[in-house]
Amino acid sequence: MPLKDRTRFGQYGGQYVPEILMPALEELEKAYEKAKRDPGFKKELNEYMRHYGGRPTPLYFARRLTEKCGGAKIYLKREDLCHGGAHKFNNVMGQALLCKRMGKTRVIAETGAGQHGTATAMAAAVLGLKAEIYMGSEDIARQEMNVFRMKLMGAKVHPVDSGSRTLKDALNEAFRDWAATVESTYYMLGTAAGPHPYPAMVRDFQSVIGREARRQLLNQEGKLPDLLVACVGGGSNAIGTFHPFLGDEDVAFLGAEAAGSGIDTGRHSASISGGSVGVLHGCKSYLLQDENGMIRETHSVAAGLDYPGVGPEHSLFKDIGRAEYVGVTDEEALFAFRTLSEVEGIIPALESSHAVFAGMQRAKNMAKDQVVVITVSGRGDKDLDTVIKLLGVQ
Amino acid sequence: MAHIREALAGGRKLICFITAGYPSPSLSIAHALACVEGGADVIELGVPFSDPVADGKVIQFTSQKALEGGMTPRKVFDLVREIRESSDVPIVLMGYYNPIFQIGEESYVQLSAESGVDGLIVPDLPCEESRSLAEHCRARGLDLVQLVGPTTSAPRMAKIAAASSGFLYVVSALGTTGTRSSFSDGVGEVIRRAKGSAGDLPLGVGFGISRREHAEAMYREGADAAIVGSAILQGIIDGASPDDTRKFVHDLKAKG
Numbered sequence: 200m201p202l203k204d205r206t207r208f209g210q211y212g213g214q215y216v217p218e219i220l221m222p223a224l225e226e227l228e229k230a231y232e233k234a235k236r237d238p239g240f241k242k243e244l245n246e247y248m249r250h251y252g253g254r255p256t257p258l259y260f261a262r263r264l265t266e267k268c269g270g271a272k273i274y275l276k277r278e279d280l281c282h283g284g285a286h287k288f289n290n291v292m293g294q295a296l297l298c299k300r301m302g303k304t305r306v307i308a309e310t311g312a313g314q315h316g317t318a319t320a321m322a323a324a325v326l327g328l329k330a331e332i333y334m335g336s337e338d339i340a341r342q343e344m345n346v347f348r349m350k351l352m353g354a355k356v357h358p359v360d361s362g363s364r365t366l367k368d369a370l371n372e373a374f375r376d377w378a379a380t381v382e383s384t385y386y387m388l389g390t391a392a393g394p395h396p397y398p399a400m401v402r403d404f405q406s407v408i409g410r411e412a413r414r415q416l417l418n419q420e421g422k423l424p425d426l427l428v429a430c431v432g433g434g435s436n437a438i439g440t441f442h443p444f445l446g447d448e449d450v451a452f453l454g455a456e457a458a459g460s461g462i463d464t465g466r467h468s469a470s471i472s473g474g475s476v477g478v479l480h481g482c483k484s485y486l487l488q489d490e491n492g493m494i495r496e497t498h499s500v501a502a503g504l505d506y507p508g509v510g511p512e513h514s515l516f517k518d519i520g521r522a523e524y525v526g527v528t529d530e531e532a533l534f535a536f537r538t539l540s541e542v543e544g545i546i547p548a549l550e551s552s553h554a555v556f557a558g559m560q561r562a563k564n565m566a567k568d569q570v571v572v573i574t575v576s577g578r579g580d581k582d583l584d585t586v587i588k589l590l591g592v593q
Numbered sequence: 594m595a596h597i598r599e600a601l602a603g604g605r606k607l608i609c610f611i612t613a614g615y616p617s618p619s620l621s622i623a624h625a626l627a628c629v630e631g632g633a634d635v636i637e638l639g640v641p642f643s644d645p646v647a648d649g650k651v652i653q654f655t656s657q658k659a660l661e662g663g664m665t666p667r668k669v670f671d672l673v674r675e676i677r678e679s680s681d682v683p684i685v686l687m688g689y690y691n692p693i694f695q696i697g698e699e700s701y702v703q704l705s706a707e708s709g710v711d712g713l714i715v716p717d718l719p720c721e722e723s724r725s726l727a728e729h730c731r732a733r734g735l736d737l738v739q740l741v742g743p744t745t746s747a748p749r750m751a752k753i754a755a756a757s758s759g760f761l762y763v764v765s766a767l768g769t770t771g772t773r774s775s776f777s778d779g780v781g782e783v784i785r786r787a788k789g790s791a792g793d794l795p796l797g798v799g800f801g802i803s804r805r806e807h808a809e810a811m812y813r814e815g816a817d818a819a820i821v822g823s824a825i826l827q828g829i830i831d832g833a834s835p836d837d838t839r840k841f842v843h844d845l846k847a848k849g
Contacts, residue, residue, distance in 0.1 A: 206721075213722055214719060214721060214722060215690055215717045215718060215719075215722055216717060216719065217646070217647040217716050217717060217719075217740070217742075217764075218719050218720075218739075218740045218741060218742055218745060218753070218764070219742040219743070219744055219745075219764060219767060219768075221719050221721075221744075221745075221749070222744045222745065222746060222749070223744070361653065361657075362643070362644070362657075367644065371644055371646050374646040375646060375649070375768070375769050378646075378647070378767060378768055378769055379767050379768035379769065380767065381744060381767060382744065382767070477691045477694060477695065478690050478691045478694055478717075479644065479691060480644075480646070481717075483694075486691075488691065488695070490695070491665045491666055491667070491692055491695065492642075492666070492691040492692035492693075492694065492695035492696070493642065493643040493660060493692070494643045494644050494691075
């Protein structure tokens with residue numbers, strides 16, 4: 200193996216896909232490299248980010264949450280205020296513009312919580328593209344609002360009934376669709392996983408989170424953060440938060456994975472904390488699998504984290520110790536969901552609630568002059584049904 | 594290593610796909626042997642995987658059922674040994690990469706060779722990712738069959754054909770495995786392009802072939818072998834006995 204393979208992060212990543220898709224990946228890589236160097240592309244993307252997406256999103260000092268935890272100052276990077284209610288917008292807008300440049304008019308995507316599907320439907324509507332979204336029927340049942348939003352914006356939603364009927368199976372179906380329509384269709388992958396060039400491209404589009412947070416915190420505090428915290432399913436908001444701080448050795452990274460009912464119960468989605476290295480959906484990374492290499496079914500209260508793999512760059516970060524990954528259970532995430540709602544009036548997505556919990560725990564034991572930045576990657580409106588069912592209305 | 598190649602020499606050959614362990618381990622062997630009796634020149638044995646993205650609904654369904662029935666990649670080697678007790682038909686294992694990676698490439702190839710497997714097809718391992726597996730296969734005398742398709746460019750086609758052994762698997766159309774009622778004109782073009790790159794390496798054409806007319810059309814375009822999977826498995830799903838499978842394959846094979 201060459202010393203540095205452009206498709207990999209250390210041993211992770213690669214292009215483990217059927218041959219039919221290889222030319223499409225090659226074409227995408229070329230188009231992305233060209234767009235990256237084109238100031239016109241950057242300008243167009245920035246305009247959509249600002250005037251359509253509502254960027255920059257605020258970096259909010261959570262005074263009452265900080266007081267409650269009693270340690271480090273806690274700032275929240277408010278991706279929940281992005282158009283569509285989640286960080287997914289950043290990636291989708293970039294890819295949709297790229298798709299348009301490539302002359303493709305049909306976009307397919309997979310979605311778990313429905314946030315990526317919603318963002319895809321949104322970008323397709325604003326750019327005049329046709330969108331079709333694959334979503335597990337289990338997720339359709341628990342994220343009705345997002346399904347309705349996608350349909351309102353003109354997207355077609357395909358329910359997926361195979362396997363566990365969640366995100367993994369939606370990805371399988373999206374891959375199958377892409378194999379059949381690869382010449383005319385753009386596959387809008389929703390996280391920093393999948394075959395090269397998706398992990399690097401999605402990371403680049405999501406790095407706007409970390410770049411803004413860095414600039415904002417320097418303005419507001421005159422220093423860099425001590426700790427960045429983000430939730431990790433596939434890991435796109437986390438890699439986008441972390442990446443601009445990669446060279447800042449004093450800035451620690453913490454990824455919050457979905458420990459579901461607890462990692463030791465086997466009912467979880469914590470690929471790094473509770474998985475092993477394998478190959479799924481085009482890339483080598485940490486995975487939840489059995490001893491025969493079959494992909495395990497996952498569980499999380501947060502549909503967006505309910506995925507058995509993780510972006511390959513996170514796997515490298517884990518191995519080299521650049522980031523730490525911890526499991527946060529459903530119960531702990533629900534606790535953080537309520538706490539942030541009550542003390543700050545911000546209802547976080549259940550996905551983000553995992554990061555909020557992990558950030559609160561760490562902040563408690565840090566000095567008062569230290570700073571923790573937690574990325575609130577999405578808002579919790581979409582989760583109200585789930586939470587009402589679990590907690591009731593009191 | 595010449596076993597598969599020899600079996601496909603002379604053209605108008607048939608490769609039949611059976612999912613290992615479906616509907617049961619013993620019946621999957623019985624159906625594989627029935628294919629051979631019906632005239633199959635090579636057996637492609639599918640190693641069930643939980644997430645077979647290159648396959649359509651039929652192979653996905655049979656794989657899932659086989660896994661639910663307790664089939665594992667290691668047990669597939671036992672099935673191969675059982676087939677070897679009554680037939681020396683060339684056997685190619687078609688399986689996704691993750692189970693190979695978990696067992697270890699070297700061990701997987703060794704277990705394959707020891708059980709009597711002649712070659713491997715790994716549908717999610719394009720030639721860029723298959724170099725080390727190809728070396729292990731070469732060391733053990735196994736073929737590693739590579740795939741090309743309608744979107745494969747001429748330079749890639751040449752590179753992939755050079756890396757392939759046993760035969761070159763030509764994917765007839767965009768999409769996944771599964772029966773199709775008709776084929777586009779593009780299939781002739783991809784076969785001709787593949788032939789230009791493959792030299793004397795046999796061409797096997799698959800994806801969507803379910804009837805003798807389809808196979809005949811592929812032969813006319815220059816294919817040395819037609820690969821039939823979902824159509825046989827659909828019959829088994831619908832209740833075909835090994836004897837029915839034998840007759841079905843015999844009809845596929847019969848010269849028009």
